[in-house]
Amino acid sequence: MPTERNSVHYDLVLNGKRYPPKYVVSLATLFATGDEYPAADFNAVEAKNFFQARDYEVIDRRGEAEHEIVSEDDESDFPEGSAKFKQHRYLERDSKITKKAKAKRLADTGKLECDVCTLDFEQQYGERGHGFIEGHHTKPVSMLDGKEKTKVSDIALVCSNCHRMLHRGTKLLSVAQLKKIFYECTIT
Known part of the structure; x- marks a missing residue:
């Protein structure tokens, strides 16, 4: 999935996995018609409402974030120290x-x-x-x-x-x- 299509506010839950609702609508349209539905033609709220009206689970990430904040005294649930590689252009300094x-x-x-x-x-x-x-x-x-x-x-x-x-x-x-x-x- 292209990073610019990542969800900002809402996640559509399908089979326990999370997907950006707007991108799912675009892909479904592409699959059905051969043309991707332009992301500019609808917004995240419309995509969320579309799926909720059809009884799909949609999570509001903003509200969920408040519950994810833990005390500094608690142990981390996130593994740290794994290697990640990035490739980018930069302007060199001497x-x-x-x-x-x-x-x-x-x-x-x-x-x-x-x-x-x-x-x-x-x-x-x-x-x-x-x-x-x-x-x-x-x-x-x-x-x-x-x-x-x-x-x-x-x-x-x-x-x-x-x-x-x-x-x-x-x-x-x-x-x-x-x-x-x-x-x-x-x-x-």
């Missing part, structure tokens, strides 16, 4: 430039502190934090054409939390913008 930025900062200041919140991992965590900080590329990789060379000055050194905050949301924040937010929240 990790050497981050190492150069860290080395330059250490040579200049003697420490690696976050450009936003000033956290120094070695000061905070002792030997375990020595040499640790993340490199943030101030130019998004999506804006590069594969020919432009990144400079040490294009790398901001940030802690893990600040790095996530820079990337959070639909618009990438600049280090200066996040620093302003950080200090406004710290003052209040």
Whole structure:
């Protein structure tokens, strides 16, 4: 089944297995007429209502999800650690430039502190934090054409939390913008 046809809200239960109702309607139409029923011509609620009107079991996944939440004290019912393989295209970064930025900062200041919140991992965590900080590329990789060379000055050194905050949301924040937010929240 194509992943874009996965169910979001409802599951049709047939012989103990769950299926997306809209996709089942499309396949039934394809089987009966030779043409697949376009998914855009009806919605999930119409598909759910169609099957419920014919006494099929349809599960509302949203309501079911509330019952699936378990206490953190309970043991996990989900096996973890199985290998999964993914194939995807990604835009490559040169990790050497981050190492150069860290080395330059250490040579200049003697420490690696976050450009936003000033956290120094070695000061905070002792030997375990020595040499640790993340490199943030101030130019998004999506804006590069594969020919432009990144400079040490294009790398901001940030802690893990600040790095996530820079990337959070639909618009990438600049280090200066996040620093302003950080200090406004710290003052209040």
